[in-house]
Amino acid sequence: NAGVTQTPKFRVLKTGQSMTLLCAQDMNHEYMYWYRQDPGMGLRLIHYSVGEGTTAKGEVPDGYNVSRLKKQNFLLGLESAAPSQTSVYFCASSRGLSLTEAFFGQGTRLTVV
Amino acid sequence: DAKTTQPTSMDCAEGRAANLPCNHSTISGNEYVYWYRQIHSQGPQYIIHGLKNNETNEMASLIITEDRKSSTLILPHATLRDTAVYYCIVRAHTGANSKLTFGKGITLSVRP
Numbered sequence: 001n002a003g004v005t006q007t008p009k010f011r012v013l014k015t016g017q018s019m020t021l022l023c024a025q026d027m028n029h030e031y032m033y034w035y036r037q038d039p040g041m042g043l044r045l046i047h048y049s050v051g052e053g054t055t056a057k058g059e060v061p062d063g064y065n066v067s068r069l070k071k072q073n074f075l076l077g078l079e080s081a082a083p084s085q086t087s088v089y090f091c092a093s094s095r096g097l098s099l100t101e102a103f104f105g106q107g108t109r110l111t112v113v
Numbered sequence: 114d115a116k117t118t119q120p121t122s123m124d125c126a127e128g129r130a131a132n133l134p135c136n137h138s139t140i141s142g143n144e145y146v147y148w149y150r151q152i153h154s155q156g157p158q159y160i161i162h163g164l165k166n167n168e169t170n171e172m173a174s175l176i177i178t179e180d181r182k183s184s185t186l187i188l189p190h191a192t193l194r195d196t197a198v199y200y201c202i203v204r205a206h207t208g209a210n211s212k213l214t215f216g217k218g219i220t221l222s223v224r225p
Contacts, residue, residue, distance in 0.1 A: 004156075033212070041217070043157065045215075048212050058214075059214070090157070092156070092213070102157075104158070107156055
């Protein structure tokens with residue numbers, strides 16, 4: 001049982017490049033989340049999804065897009081990377097109703113130069 | 114508006130109980146209290162959650178006051194591996210308040 005898997009684990013981008021971060025979960029969870037974590041800021045919610053085909057904005061959605069075409073995958077896209085998007089990105093998933101503990105991936109460290 | 118308030122940091126001696134406080138004075142009737150922790154460089158880990166009754170599992174105990182405006186996470190016998198940032202989160206299980214939102218948490222340092 002892999003849980004939540006993030007791909008890639010590390011990436012360096014040049015300003016203006018685009019990329020997609022992949023999050024995959026094998027627990028049949030309804031809810032999925034993308035967070036970013038910067039020093040001294042805690043985790044901030046970027047976007048989330050309450051089910052296949054649905055997405056919603058979190059606290060800091062600007063500069064990111066997401067898609068949930070399949071229940072098990074939640075993609076985070078950066079269309080034109082900026083140095084301000086240098087961060088550690090975490091994906092998580094949870095069941096939608098009770099017993100909704102969230103499971104987190106191990107993170108993607110992204111550097112935009 | 115912040116839904117929870119936690120001290121910035123605290124420490125405790127290894128083997129002693131660590132009591133981590135959290136204030137959530139604006140909690141709604143359908144909102145639960147959740148605790149997560151994040152050990153350095155790892156993804157957050159679920160610890161425990163509760164609605165109004167005290168809860169205990171293999172990791173910790175959660176004590177919620179009768180008015181539900183505050184709670185305490187108790188690690189009964191802290192070890193060095195419990196050094197982490199601990200997040201207290203208030204959330205509903207459905208609806209607009211169901212997303213998981215983290216604050217800055219409290220940094221717990223367990224000393225030998």
